Amino acid sequence: xxxxxxxxxxxxxxxxxxxxxxxxxxxxxxxxxxxxxxxxxxxxxxxxxxxxxxxxxxxxxxxxxxxxxxxxxxxxxxxxxxxxxxxxxxxxxxxxxxxxxxxxxxxxxxxxxxxxxxxxxxxxxxxxxxxxxxxxxxxxxxxxxxxxxxxx
Amino acid sequence: xxxxxxxxxxxxxxxxxxxxxxxxxxxxxxxxxxxxxxxxxxxxxxxxxxxxxxxxxxxxxxxxxxxxxxxxxxxxxxxxxxxxxxxxxxxxxxxxxxxxxxxxxxxxxxxxxxxxxxxxxxxxxxxxxxxxxxxxxxxxxxxxxxxxxxxx
Amino acid sequence: xxxxxxxxxxxxxxxxxxxxxxxxxxxxxxxxxxxxxxxxxxxxxxxxxxxxxxxxxxxxxxxxxxxxxxxxxxxxxxxxxxxxxxxxxxxxxxxxxxxxxxxxxxxxxxxxxxxxxxxxxxxxxxxxxxxxxxxxxxxxxxxxxxxxxxxx
Amino acid sequence: xxxxxxxxxxxxxxxxxxxxxxxxxxxxxxxxxxxxxxxxxxxxxxxxxxxxxxxxxxxxxxxxxxxxxxxxxxxxxxxxxxxxxxxxxxxxxxxxxxxxxxxxxxxxxxxxxxxxxxxxxxxxxxxxxxxxxxxxxxxxxxxxxxxxxxxx
Amino acid sequence: xxxxxxxxxxxxxxxxxxxxxxxxxxxxxxxxxxxxxxxxxxxxxxxxxxxxxxxxxxxxxxxxxxxxxxxxxxxxxxxxxxxxxxxxxxxxxxxxxxxxxxxxxxxxxxxxxxxxxxxxxxxxxxxxxxxxxxxxxxxxxxxxxxxxxxxx
Amino acid sequence: xxxxxxxxxxxxxxxxxxxxxxxxxxxxxxxxxxxxxxxxxxxxxxxxxxxxxxxxxxxxxxxxxxxxxxxxxxxxxxxxxxxxxxxxxxxxxxxxxxxxxxxxxxxxxxxxxxxxxxxxxxxxxxxxxxxxxxxxxxxxxxxxxxxxxxxx
Numbered sequence: 001x002x003x004x005x006x007x008x009x010x011x012x013x014x015x016x017x018x019x020x021x022x023x024x025x026x027x028x029x030x031x032x033x034x035x036x037x038x039x040x041x042x043x044x045x046x047x048x049x050x051x052x053x054x055x056x057x058x059x060x061x062x063x064x065x066x067x068x069x070x071x072x073x074x075x076x077x078x079x080x081x082x083x084x085x086x087x088x089x090x091x092x093x094x095x096x097x098x099x100x101x102x103x104x105x106x107x108x109x110x111x112x113x114x115x116x117x118x119x120x121x122x123x124x125x126x127x128x129x130x131x132x133x134x135x136x137x138x139x140x141x142x143x144x145x146x147x148x149x150x151x152x
Numbered sequence: 153x154x155x156x157x158x159x160x161x162x163x164x165x166x167x168x169x170x171x172x173x174x175x176x177x178x179x180x181x182x183x184x185x186x187x188x189x190x191x192x193x194x195x196x197x198x199x200x201x202x203x204x205x206x207x208x209x210x211x212x213x214x215x216x217x218x219x220x221x222x223x224x225x226x227x228x229x230x231x232x233x234x235x236x237x238x239x240x241x242x243x244x245x246x247x248x249x250x251x252x253x254x255x256x257x258x259x260x261x262x263x264x265x266x267x268x269x270x271x272x273x274x275x276x277x278x279x280x281x282x283x284x285x286x287x288x289x290x291x292x293x294x295x296x297x298x299x300x301x302x303x304x
Numbered sequence: 305x306x307x308x309x310x311x312x313x314x315x316x317x318x319x320x321x322x323x324x325x326x327x328x329x330x331x332x333x334x335x336x337x338x339x340x341x342x343x344x345x346x347x348x349x350x351x352x353x354x355x356x357x358x359x360x361x362x363x364x365x366x367x368x369x370x371x372x373x374x375x376x377x378x379x380x381x382x383x384x385x386x387x388x389x390x391x392x393x394x395x396x397x398x399x400x401x402x403x404x405x406x407x408x409x410x411x412x413x414x415x416x417x418x419x420x421x422x423x424x425x426x427x428x429x430x431x432x433x434x435x436x437x438x439x440x441x442x443x444x445x446x447x448x449x450x451x452x453x454x455x456x
Numbered sequence: 457x458x459x460x461x462x463x464x465x466x467x468x469x470x471x472x473x474x475x476x477x478x479x480x481x482x483x484x485x486x487x488x489x490x491x492x493x494x495x496x497x498x499x500x501x502x503x504x505x506x507x508x509x510x511x512x513x514x515x516x517x518x519x520x521x522x523x524x525x526x527x528x529x530x531x532x533x534x535x536x537x538x539x540x541x542x543x544x545x546x547x548x549x550x551x552x553x554x555x556x557x558x559x560x561x562x563x564x565x566x567x568x569x570x571x572x573x574x575x576x577x578x579x580x581x582x583x584x585x586x587x588x589x590x591x592x593x594x595x596x597x598x599x600x601x602x603x604x605x606x607x608x
Numbered sequence: 609x610x611x612x613x614x615x616x617x618x619x620x621x622x623x624x625x626x627x628x629x630x631x632x633x634x635x636x637x638x639x640x641x642x643x644x645x646x647x648x649x650x651x652x653x654x655x656x657x658x659x660x661x662x663x664x665x666x667x668x669x670x671x672x673x674x675x676x677x678x679x680x681x682x683x684x685x686x687x688x689x690x691x692x693x694x695x696x697x698x699x700x701x702x703x704x705x706x707x708x709x710x711x712x713x714x715x716x717x718x719x720x721x722x723x724x725x726x727x728x729x730x731x732x733x734x735x736x737x738x739x740x741x742x743x744x745x746x747x748x749x750x751x752x753x754x755x756x757x758x759x760x
Numbered sequence: 761x762x763x764x765x766x767x768x769x770x771x772x773x774x775x776x777x778x779x780x781x782x783x784x785x786x787x788x789x790x791x792x793x794x795x796x797x798x799x800x801x802x803x804x805x806x807x808x809x810x811x812x813x814x815x816x817x818x819x820x821x822x823x824x825x826x827x828x829x830x831x832x833x834x835x836x837x838x839x840x841x842x843x844x845x846x847x848x849x850x851x852x853x854x855x856x857x858x859x860x861x862x863x864x865x866x867x868x869x870x871x872x873x874x875x876x877x878x879x880x881x882x883x884x885x886x887x888x889x890x891x892x893x894x895x896x897x898x899x900x901x902x903x904x905x906x907x908x909x910x911x912x
Contacts, residue, residue, distance in 0.1 A: 004485065028541065028571055029460065029485065074291040085484065091574070093858045094550040094702050098245045101576050105279035110293060115484055118547070118574040120557050123731040127865035139834040141870060156333065180389065180419055181308065181333065226899040237332065243422070246398040246550050250853045253424050257887035262901060267332055270395070270422040272405050275579040378595040397706045398854050402549045409583035414597060427883040431713035443682040445718060530747040554701045561735035566749060612789065636845065636875055637764065637789060693788065699878070702854040709880050723788055726851070726878040728861050 006030040006086040006117070009075045011038045014047045014133060015056050018125040020148040022090040023066070025119050032065055034082050039070040046134045047151070055149045076110035087116040092126040158182040158238035158269070161227045163190045166199045166285060167208050170277040172300040174242040175218070177271050184217050186234050191222040198286045199303070207301045228262035239268040244278045310334040310390040310421070313379045315342045318351045318437060319360050322429040324452040326394040327370065329423050336369055338386050343374040350438045351455070359453045380414035391420040396430040462486040462542035462573070465531045467494045470503045470589060471512050474581040476604040478546040479522065481575050488521055490538050495526040502590045503607070511605045532566035543572040548582040614638040614694040614725070617683045619646045622655045622741060623664050626733040628756040630698040631674065633727050640673055642690050647678040654742045655759070663757045684718035695724040700734045766790040766846040766877070769835045771798045774807045774893060775816050778885040780908040782850040783826065785879050792825055794842050799830040806894045807911070815909045836870035847876040852886040 008023060012035075026033050035056055039049045053068055060066040071078045075087065087107060091097055104116035128146050137143045144150050160175060164187075178185050187208055191201045205220055212218040223230045227239065239259060243249055256268035280298050289295045296302050312327060316339075330337050339360055343353045357372055364370040375382045379391065391411060395401055408420035432450050441447045448454050464479060468491075482489050491512055495505050509524055516522040527534045531543065543563060547553055560572035584602050593599045600606050616631060620643075634641050643664055647657045661676055668674040679686045683695065695715060699705055712724035736754050745751045752758050768783060772795075786793050795816055799809045813828055820826040831838045835847065847867060851857055864876035888906050897903045904910050 025571055029573065072291075074288065074293050077291070077293070091553070093861065094246065094553055094854065095858045097547070097550055097553045098247045101245065102279040102281060102284060104576055105579060106284055106288065109279075109297070110288070115481055116576070117485065118576065120560055120572070120574065123561060123734055126731055127862040127869075129862060132862060132866055136834065136866070136870070139832075139837070141834050141837070145869070177419055181421065224899075226896065226901050229899070229901070243401070246401055246854065249395070249398055249401045250855045253853070254887040254889060254892060256424055257427060258892055258896065261905070262896070267329055268424070269333065270424065272408055272420070272422065275409060275582055278579055376595075378592065378597050381595070381597070397709070398702065399551065399706045402551045405549070406583040406585060406588060410588055410592065413583075413601070414592070427886055430883055431710040431717075433710060436710060436714055440682065440714065440718070443680075443685070445682050445685070449717070528747075530744065530749050533747070533749070550702065554703045557701070558735040558737060558740060562740055562744065565753070566744070633875055637877065699857070702857055705851070705854055705857045712880055713883060723785055724880070725789065726880065728864055728876070728878065731865060 003031045004029065004086060005032045005034070005082065005084045006088045007034045007036050007075065007079050007082060007084040008088045009036040009038065009071075011043075011045070011130070012052050012056070013045045013130050014147060014151060015052055016128050016130060016133060016146050017148055018090060018092070018121050018128045020059070021122050021125050022088065022119055023060075026088045027063070027065060029117065030065070030086065030088070032067065033088065034084060035066060035068045036071050036075070036078060037068070039072050041072070046137075055151065059149055074110060076107045076114055079114055080111060085113050085115060087114060089116055089118050090121045091118050092121045092129070155183045156181065156238060157184045157186070157234065157236045158240040159186045159188050159227065159231050159234060159236040160240045161188040161190065161223075163195070163197070163282065164204050164208070165197045165282050166299060166303060167204055168280050168282060168285060168298050169300055170242060170244070170273050170280045172211070173274050173277050174240065174271050175212075178240045179215070179217060181269065182217070182238065182240070184219065185240065186236060187218060187220045188223050188227070188230060189220070191224050193224070198289075207303065211301055226262060228259045228266055231266055232263060237265050237267060239266060241268055241270050242273045243270050244273045244281070307335045308333065308390060309336045309338070309386065309388045310392045311338045311340050311379065311383050311386060311388040312392045313340040313342065313375075313382075315347075315349070315434070316356050316360070317349045317434050318447075318451060318455060319356055320432050320434060320437060320450050321452055322394060322396070322425050322432045324363070325426050325429050326392065326423050327364075330392045331367070331369060333421065334369070334390065334392070336371065337392065338388060339370060339372045340375045340379070340382060341372070343376050345376070350441075359455065363453055378414060380411045380418055383418055384415060389417055389419060391418060393420055393422050394425045395422050396425045396433070459487045460485065460542060461488045461490070461538065461540045462544045463490045463492050463531065463535050463538060463540040464544045465492040465494065465527075467499070467501070467586065468508050468512070469501045469586050470603060470607060471508055472584050472586060472589060472602050473604055474546060474548070474577050474584045476515070477578050477581050478544065478575055479516075482544045483519070483521060485573065486521070486542065486544070488523065489544065490540060491522060491524045492527050492531070492534060493524070495528050497528070502593075511607065515605055530566060532563045532570055535567060535570055541569050541571060543570060545572055545574050546577045547574050548577045548585070611639045612637065612694060613640045613642070613690065613692045614696045615642045615644050615683065615687050615690060615692040616696045617644040617646065617679075619651075619653070619738070620660050620664070621653050621738050622755060622759060623660055624736050624738060624741060624754050625756055626698060626700070626729050626736045628667070629730050629733050630696065630727055631668075634696045635671070635673060637725065638673070638694065638696070640675065641696065642692060643674060643676045644679050644683070644686060645676070647680050649680070654745075663759065667757055682718060684715045684722055687722055688719060693721050693723060695722060697724055697726050698729045699726050700729045700737070763791045764789065764846060765792045765794070765842065765844040766848045767794045767796050767835065767839050767842060767844040768848045769796040769798065769831075771803070771805070771890070772812050772816070773805045773890050774907060774911060775812055776888050776890060776893060776906050777908055778850060778852070778881050778888045780819070781882050781885050782848065782879055783820075786848045787823070787825060789877065790825070790846065790848065792827065793848060794844060795826060795828045796831050796835070796838060797828070799832050801832070806897075815911065819909055834870060836867045836874055839871060839874055845873055845875060847874060849876055849878050850881045851878050852881045852889070
């Protein structure tokens with residue numbers, strides 16, 4: 001059977017335990033997962049994109065099915081170049097659902113072979129979002145418990 | 153019976169097939185539809201407001217029940233000036249619903265004769281939003297399939 | 305312009321102030337509103353369908369744009385017989401929205417000229433549902449404040 | 457790599473084009489899909505369970521990756537017997553999401569190796585539900601356009 | 609300051625770890641919590657109401673702020689008799705929210721001093737519902753892990 | 761019994777009748793409510809934070825259970841300093857619910873004794889949000905009907 005290659009796209013600002021949960025569970029389904037970190041110079045980030053890339057690379061250094069890349073183009077386009085036929089996404093709640101519903105249809109419009117596969121985030125990790133984590137760190141809170149690696 | 157005059161307000165950045173769907177279906181209900189393009193100089197747009205105005209004007213040039221205007225005031229206020237007693241709005245999903253629910257009550261507060269009429273966007277067009285379209289074009293994707301006119 | 309004829313279908317078990325709100329606001333849009341009370345002998349009701357029909361008839365006896373009927377067929381089919389091109393529906397919340405979204409598409413499938421027009425229920429009436437009212441009366445509570453007529 | 461075996465459970469009363477959409481897209485991910493039709497004698501059905509089983513069997517008779525079974529036990533238990541590590545489910549809207557969110561966690565509780573994989577139903581099929589279809593047929597409407605086979 | 613007396617109403621068919629979570633957290637707010645088990649002879653239950661009452665009584669036998677009662681009237685009425693000014697409710701998800709939103713307004717209509725206080729169910733318990741638990745036990749699954757007591 | 765001290769945090773840009781509703785109803789539950797106005801110099805406001813503080817102070821000048829503060833740290837941290845064990849929050853709709861669900865879990869993570877108590881905003885006030893009010897005033901509309909004090 002054909003190799004199952006997925007892309008797991010995001011800004012990952014930062015990469016959280018919620019993302020880690022989706023990747024680990026995605027490994028049961030896919031032969032390769034490309035973690036694709038959006039790197040648009042015009043969008044401001046809190047965490048340096050190279051820092052995140054290195055942390056994620058180290059996190060999965062013993063997992064040869066995982067590859068980390070930076071990208072700055074349409075997800076549907078980078079997927080073609082990577083021969084990825086699947087997008088892997090986590091769903092935390094209904095707000096996520098409505099957003100992902102739209103995005104996944106547009107991605108299929110642009111690249112009709114691209115199927116988005118959803119996992120529902122594990123309940124205890126569902127409250128974690130990159131946005132909330134950035135708020136916690138801006139006010140001096142400890143965010144390491146929400147991350148799969150130490151960032152400070 | 154009194155003429156039924158509606159306003160269809162939005163930023164239309166850009167005007168999409170989803171908007172077009174709502175206007176065409178709205179024509180079955182209303183005698184006049186004023187497509188009112190928000191033109192607030194303090195809010196940044198991606199597409200020039202005059203470009204959109206001209207494209208929409210041309211799109212409906214044979215439809216004498218449709219009028220296109222720019223406006224920079226409260227929707228409830230411009231409605232009074234246009235003698236519009238109805239606001240026409242499309243609903244794509246529950247996120248839209250919660251937002252429109254609030255807005256429609258506030259509009260009625262300001263102008264008690266103003267009734268908001270909702271149509272649910274046709275399923276195949278529901279994924280299209282101006283926000284997603286701007287993301288597609290920023291990364292060089294083709295957006296013409298989401299628009300009722302060629303924009304490039 | 306063609307007459308605008310709407311059907312306002314429901315089981316109306318009972319007909320509430322929420323329904324009354326939608327009908328009154330619907331009168332601003334439509335030339336005729338057929339209030340169509342579902343009368344399926346196989347579905348158990350709490351309130352007798354003839355009782356409700358008579359109460360609603362009396363309520364709108366001075367309003368010549370309103371007609372009350374019982375029906376026991378597809379809404380899309382009775383609409384054809386009544387020359388109704390519109391279904392009028394109220395939306396109270398997101399649960400309603402998801403349900404009505406599906407129903408309205410199926411109605412359009414069956415009768416492609418049938419457009420469903422939505423009004424959002426006025427906030428103070430949004431908590432009222434026929435189901436809750438039946439629960440209140442079953443336990444001996446006073447439901448008249450939720451109805452546009454006295455029922456006991 | 458280990459075979460990827462999924463179960464696609466449901467009452468399928470009836471099996472719709474929406475279900476068919478999920479199965480066809482699921483074939484891109486899984487080596488085997490067991491379509492598992494709930495057959496609880498205590499739950500009343502509209503369509504005979506053997507009729508549906510035969511229709512679905514015929515539908516996929518040339519697809520050797522698909523197997524059809526009847527079952528009357530916990531989904532998490534039948535999954536073990538079938539060596540299925542995945543449950544395949546479609547999501548149509550936020551009401552579905554909230555329901556499936558709960559069910560998928562309980563299934564994982566009972567069988568910790570059981571991962572539920574979600575696809576979002578294609579927009580034009582999202583309005584179709586078995587419940588609505590049963591309502592259409594009860595009132596004499598034509599349901600064949602919602603099914604992947606003729607049922608009458 | 610006036611004693612804060614709450615009612616925690618439900619059918620509790622059965623009483624779950626989710627309910628237990630809400631009661632324990634409610635104890636931080638209220639001086640007394642009346643766990644009020646709906647006992648309508650016309651509504652079929654899976655678990656005997658006296659069995660549940662006894663199990664819950666035993667569970668909280670050392671907690672003198674908790675009282676268990678059966679009731680068969682409007683929640684707003686039994687609250688008056690118990691001098692309860694508060695209803696305590698848990699929210700698991702958006703479907704719960706929409707339902708509880710309506711119910712709480714109706715309760716306030718009937719008894720204007722009655723304030724409903726909501727806690728959001730702890731994430732790991734949010735998937736648990738009495739409905740799902742009844743489905744698990746009907747098919748012979750083990751439900752004790754979802755309950756604060758052994759029921760078999 | 762221990763004093764029940766709550767914090768009611770927000771940006772309050774501006775403080776609305778919706779906030780006022782939650783505070784008044786919160787007074788039935790809590791011995792002290794600290795209205796904590798977020799004062800982050802890096803976040804732009806429309807209304808001056810000192811103006812809002814003074815208006816709110818004056819509004820509750822006869823209510824000795826209410827205290828107004830400015831703060832610029834994590835809500836979970838300021839709560840500790842104030843000996844507050846409760847966060848008081850209003851819920852207007854499902855969008856609010858999903859957001860508050862996440863935030864409340866994170867707050868509990870940071871300060872495990874911190875319980876968030878929710879009230880559902882009164883229906884007629886639910887459409888009011890600070891965001892909408894700022895839009896109304898920017899276009900010259902009258903916002904005083906949405907506020908518990910005159911601001912112009």
